[in-house]
Amino acid sequence: MQQHRPSSVISQGPNQGESRGSRWLRPKKGRPEVKPGSVTGAARAGQRSRRRRLSLRAALAVISGRAAGAFSRRLRLGGGTSIVGLVAQRLYPDIISHLAAQLEHGSVLVTGTNGKTTTSGFLAAILRDAGLRVWRNREGANLLRGVAGALVVRALPNGNLRRAGQAISVFEIDEAVMPQAIRLLEPRAVVFVNLFRDQLDRYGEVESVAARWRQMVKELPETTALVLNADDPTTASLGEQARGPVLYFGLEDLTLDLSGQDGQGTPGTHQVVDSRSCVRCGSDYHYSARFYSHMGHYQCPHCGLERPSPVVRALHVRQDTFDRLRVTVETPTQLGEIVIPLPGLYNVYNALAAITAAQALGISWEPIVSGIEQFKPAFGRGERVQVAGRTLRLLLAKNPTGLNEVLRTLFSEGTPRHVLFVLNDHIADGRDVSWIWDVDFERAKGLTASLTVAGSRAFDLALRLKYAGFAPEEMTLIPSTPLRALEELTGSQPPGRKGKGRGRGRRQLPERQAAAMMTSSAATPSAEEQTTSLREMAVSFPGYGLAAALEQAIEQTPAGETLFIVPTYTGLLEIHRELERRGLTPHYWEGRD
Amino acid sequence: MHGRNEARLTLTLGHLYPDQLNLYGDRGNILTLKRRCELRGIELRVVGLGIGDALAPDEYDLLFIGGGQDKEQAPVAQDLFETKGIGLWAAIEDDMPVLAVCGGYQLLAHYYRPAEGPDMKGLGVFDAWTVHKGPRTPRCIGDVVISWHGMTVVGFENHGGRTYLGTARPLGKVLKGNGNNAEDGTEGAVYRNTYGTYLHGSLLPKNPHFADHLIGLALQRKYGLRRLTSLSMPPGEIMNGSTPAQPVSVEDPTTLLRPLDDRLEWQAHAAILERLGLYEEAVAALRHAEAA
Numbered sequence A: 001m002q003q004h005r006p007s008s009v010i011s012q013g014p015n016q017g018e019s020r021g022s023r024w025l026r027p028k029k030g031r032p033e034v035k036p037g038s039v040t041g042a043a044r045a046g047q048r049s050r051r052r053r054l055s056l057r058a059a060l061a062v063i064s065g066r067a068a069g070a071f072s073r074r075l076r077l078g079g080g081t082s083i084v085g086l087v088a089q090r091l092y093p094d095i096i097s098h099l100a101a102q103l104e105h106g107s108v109l110v111t112g113t114n115g116k117t118t119t120s121g122f123l124a125a126i127l128r129d130a131g132l133r134v135w136r137n138r139e140g141a142n143l144l145r146g147v148a149g150a151l152v153v154r155a156l157p158n159g160n161l162r163r164a165g166q167a168i169s170v171f172e173i174d175e176a177v178m179p180q181a182i183r184l185l186e187p188r189a190v191v192f193v194n195l196f197r198d199q200l201d202r203y204g205e206v207e208s209v210a211a212r213w214r215q216m217v218k219e220l221p222e223t224t225a226l227v228l229n230a231d232d233p234t235t236a237s238l239g240e241q242a243r244g245p246v247l248y249f250g251l252e253d254l255t256l257d258l259s260g261q262d263g264q265g266t267p268g269t270h271q272v273v274d275s276r277s278c279v280r281c282g283s284d285y286h287y288s289a290r291f292y293s294h295m296g297h298y299q300c301p302h303c304g305l306e307r308p309s310p311v312v313r314a315l316h317v318r319q320d321t322f323d324r325l326r327v328t329v330e331t332p333t334q335l336g337e338i339v340i341p342l343p344g345l346y347n348v349y350n351a352l353a354a355i356t357a358a359q360a361l362g363i364s365w366e367p368i369v370s371g372i373e374q375f376k377p378a379f380g381r382g383e384r385v386q387v388a389g390r391t392l393r394l395l396l397a398k399n400p401t402g403l404n405e406v407l408r409t410l411f412s413e414g415t416p417r418h419v420l421f422v423l424n425d426h427i428a429d430g431r432d433v434s435w436i437w438d439v440d441f442e443r444a445k446g447l448t449a450s451l452t453v454a455g456s457r458a459f460d461l462a463l464r465l466k467y468a469g470f471a472p473e474e475m476t477l478i479p480s481t482p483l484r485a486l487e488e489l490t491g492s493q494p495p496g497r498k499g500k501g502r503g504r505g506r507r508q509l510p511e512r513q514a515a516a517m518m519t520s521s522a523a524t525p526s527a528e529e530q531t532t533s534l535r536e537m538a539v540s541f542p543g544y545g546l547a548a549a550l551e552q553a554i555e556q557t558p559a560g561e562t563l564f565i566v567p568t569y570t571g572l573l574e575i576h577r578e579l580e581r582r583g584l585t586p587h588y589w590e591g592r593d
Numbered sequence B: 001m002h003g004r005n006e007a008r009l010t011l012t013l014g015h016l017y018p019d020q021l022n023l024y025g026d027r028g029n030i031l032t033l034k035r036r037c038e039l040r041g042i043e044l045r046v047v048g049l050g051i052g053d054a055l056a057p058d059e060y061d062l063l064f065i066g067g068g069q070d071k072e073q074a075p076v077a078q079d080l081f082e083t084k085g086i087g088l089w090a091a092i093e094d095d096m097p098v099l100a101v102c103g104g105y106q107l108l109a110h111y112y113r114p115a116e117g118p119d120m121k122g123l124g125v126f127d128a129w130t131v132h133k134g135p136r137t138p139r140c141i142g143d144v145v146i147s148w149h150g151m152t153v154v155g156f157e158n159h160g161g162r163t164y165l166g167t168a169r170p171l172g173k174v175l176k177g178n179g180n181n182a183e184d185g186t187e188g189a190v191y192r193n194t195y196g197t198y199l200h201g202s203l204l205p206k207n208p209h210f211a212d213h214l215i216g217l218a219l220q221r222k223y224g225l226r227r228l229t230s231l232s233m234p235p236g237e238i239m240n241g242s243t244p245a246q247p248v249s250v251e252d253p254t255t256l257l258r259p260l261d262d263r264l265e266w267q268a269h270a271a272i273l274e275r276l277g278l279y280e281e282a283v284a285a286l287r288h289a290e291a292a
Helices: A041-074 A081-091 A095-100 A116-129 A144-152 A175-185 A206-218 A233-241 A345-360 A365-373 A400-411 A434-438 A458-467 A484-490 A511-518 A534-539 A545-555 A569-581 B027-038 B070-093 B103-107 B208-223 B225-232 B235-239 B263-275 B279-291
Strands: A107-111 A133-136 A167-172 A189-192 A225-229 A246-251 A286-292 A295-299 A312-321 A324-330 A335-340 A381-387 A390-395 A417-422 A448-455 A476-479 A562-567 B010-016 B043-049 B062-065 B098-101 B111-113 B128-131 B140-148 B151-159 B162-165 B172-176 B189-191 B194-197
Touching: A041 A081, A041 A095, A041 A144, A081 A095, A081 A144, A095 A144, A095 A175, A107 A116, A107 A175, A107 A345, A116 A133, A116 A167, A116 A189, A116 A345, A116 A365, A116 A381, A133 A144, A144 A167, A144 A175, A167 A175, A175 A206, A189 A345, A206 A233, A225 A233, A225 A345, A233 A246, A246 A345, A286 A345, A286 A400, A312 A345, A324 A345, A335 A345, A335 A365, A345 A365, A345 A400, A390 A400, A390 A569, A400 A417, A400 A434, A400 A562, A417 A545, A417 A569, A434 A458, A434 B027, A448 A458, A448 A545, A458 A476, A458 B027, A458 B263, A476 A545, A484 B263, A484 B279, A545 A562, A545 A569, A562 A569, B010 B027, B010 B208, B027 B043, B027 B062, B027 B208, B062 B103, B062 B208, B070 B098, B070 B103, B098 B103, B103 B194, B140 B263, B151 B263, B151 B279, B208 B225, B263 B279
Parallel strands: A107 A167, A107 A189, A133 A167, A189 A225, A225 A246, A246 A312, A390 A562, A417 A448, A417 A562, A448 A476, B010 B043, B010 B062, B062 B098, B098 B194, B111 B128
Antiparallel strands: A286 A295, A312 A324, A324 A335, A381 A390, B128 B162, B140 B151, B140 B172, B189 B194
């Protein structure tokens, strides 16, 4: 089916040297199928039969898992990689370590609150350009079953990986399952991108995640390299616990210091700071530069703990266009400029994380540059889709810092934008949406060319925007389900049900009169009411559900312009499903690598 | 708009530990109080009171304490006890409206007993105490609705500790969700004008009646009912030219305030009620917006 890549070195560009990529290759030590050592003949025979049993079991797990995946896809139940892993793991709990042990170049794990997908995407692109065969778990399938699934779909029915030579896996891992993932995969490098407040109902507080991480890092083998964000105090502090090599990355461009331009002192902006006190002594950090949230150059005035000096440094960041960031990067051996094809300072950190991980693996400079510069944004991370002459840009934002940075990226130039916000509160989003009150929506005030608000918590978000200074008539509110009580009260019907209630008493209540009932002042009706106003909105919404919201938002965006869609995680999935339904994006379970 | 108000009304809100206790969107509560005051021509000054700052009770008209991470809570508890305790007690006994959410609520009860380790001592404003029963006991997480003076108050709760009331009056009765301890159907606690609750979400944006209740209490306490009705807020201003729906009552100082356009607030409120199957209550909430 798929064209085989030359298994050693690929050469596509003129300046891609022959030896590129293969030079550094360090076949994994100590991972043959059977543990070496002096074993007696009987023991060896026993081990052989045990091995046969295990590979039979692995084969069964692979076959069953893949069958389950096929059914799931056929029945349109979903992407099917998680179900593959779930079934395979059920039949053979050690399937992950069994298969991962066959990867010639081992595994790299990427974790953190924001930027896992983009960082592992950058890293995968770099490694591919270095001539490796890179295997990843599907975005969002970042629990263990997702990892298992990613390996199983690449395994043969005999329980062995196909084409494991030249293969390396890059897995993004949910911060909560990192300890198990490390145990099962014995990674060559672990990348910690950052730690922010996210889904308090699911992960617990930032401090409890940090405590689990510290414990986990202590248990890492000496051969595992740690790649850490120097600018995030909690993440950086993990380096103190490490037994193996530690590589830090960080930002050195002090012109990006927020306290200089629009930081804490200026009213109207609000930074969410999730880690403020010293991990060692508990005093509040002092920042000489703050880039966003708690990212910056910090020092503890009490115990003297300070930001470690990074080995991979972004000396200078310049924005060419909205999604072209020109970054001067310095590593111990190189100084060069890299263009990051994504918007936002957070993507500079993601790129630095990937560059540093590549350094830890011994990759040369050329594939690093080409991997990043030719990167295609992943699912919902700045991804671009063309619809009816408009460009849709999908910018996932799932926690206060993530959303603050998306808003900063969108609105810092003062260009008016068309925006669709989708706020859901399903399990995968985190059910508690109170974090929206910590997001600086005020910065978007007056800068939205059109604004549509949708999702299962659309009302909450609309209210947040109202308190940020948006007039209700500036936004189109499209809740996911009708508010029945409101229909009852106003006698209106949701679209599509009109006419059914005709002739009944409450249906005869004129809409305008019903609207007046909902206003607090007895203002006289005016021509203004013809427009989409709160009054109309109170009676009936332009529609319900995400399909209607997308429709409305696209309609409000003139042809040739860009609609920025900012959804939470399940909102992104719904948007994708809707785009797929219209045949606009590939099904996300179809092969990507 | 408010030209007839000769003396501009001013309230000062003391926000306790804004840097340490800011976990659950507490900012929404402050934004709500500020906006609802400003729309009525009342100036609301917000003063942050951090660790080490003394609390002079005569400088404030309203106090707010939010919830925070466990790591931040211990130094806060100590400061509350040692630095702000006397001032806070004086303010509370003098009927200052105080809103304490989640961790702040726990700090105003007798103690917080963690699953392991020593008790964290609280201020004892509420005759109540909180026990964390260990990792086996599930956290109380989810949407929550309580009844409060014949109306609903909606919010989101997320707490591991269970709070039990001694003689303290609960804020309301749980209609949906867990409340104080998921056992006795109580939620929150009230002492004089001090309100403790687990509801965030943020609490006040979707509960404009509760927000106005606090503002009304603060105005009444600072300016006195008679002065407010006669002097500072002419009836036309208060009632927006229409006949009062209900007479101004001493019990409910909210009636002093000019109604605002709260349809979106009540729709958001009703949407939560409907999700939880409280359809009649949702209709009642929307009717309330309509009556205003």
